[in-house]
Amino acid sequence: MKGRNMTRWRDPAKDPRQEPKSQLITAEGHARLKGILDHLSRVKRPELSAKVGEAAALGDRSENADYTYNKKELNRVIARIRYLTKRLDELQVVDRLPADTNKVYFGAFVTLEDEQGEELEIRIVGHDETRSDLRWISVDAPLAKALIGKSLDDEATVAAPAGQTTYVITAIQYRTPKPS
Incomplete structure (x- = not known):
């Protein structure tokens, strides 16, 4: 499985993606992130779950483009919800x-x-x-x-x-x- 799920090794000490992010956020920014999280949790995720359910009910999932696309999109939304939930807990609001x-x-x-x-x-x-x-x-x-x-x-x-x-x-x- 060459190339699949493989990444190039980077020295953590020199990788700019590994630099710690500031934990500060403005009150407006915090409210905006909470709004995004709320929208993803209450609107987007249930909508995509329903689409995945409808596409799955049609039968063969291996050749069902609607199922594949919506399932990937649902997984992306769930990952974003997890990230925002964790990030909002870490942030310090400067108010x-x-x-x-x-x-x-x-x-x-x-x-x-x-x-x-x-x-x-x-x-x-x-x-x-x-x-x-x-x-x-x-x-x-x-x-x-x-x-x-x-x-x-x-x-x-x-x-x-x-x-x-x-x-x-x-x-x-x-x-x-x-x-x-």
Whole structure:
């Protein structure tokens, strides 16, 4: 069975997938994950179970594409439910502002200016709520690590694919978290 269920061995000490994820999450992110879990548990799983049951009742399962597809989809949903249940138990919800709102900490909206004078606004959030379209970056990201603890007008240098980039912090904002 060459290739099936086989993966390439990776040194755990050097594998970036093995790096521990931050256990922090915003109240909004926690509520969103709970909503996804609730939808999967109450809507998606029963719907797929019914489809699998209907397809199984038709007879020969080995040649039944509906059965095969829906069974795989049901297994994927069940795995996602297990992952979310475990992950939600591990997470620590950050539901208050930091003591010093003049410095960059978890949950901050930070406006940066690069060496060419272009502005970039990012938000530092937990690993499970990163969104590139909104420029929400993980607290574990190199840029976030370079910014944590910095104040207004401080410089942060981060390694980028084109070399090192230096940013100047031009604004730091926090929005009052909504309780979950």
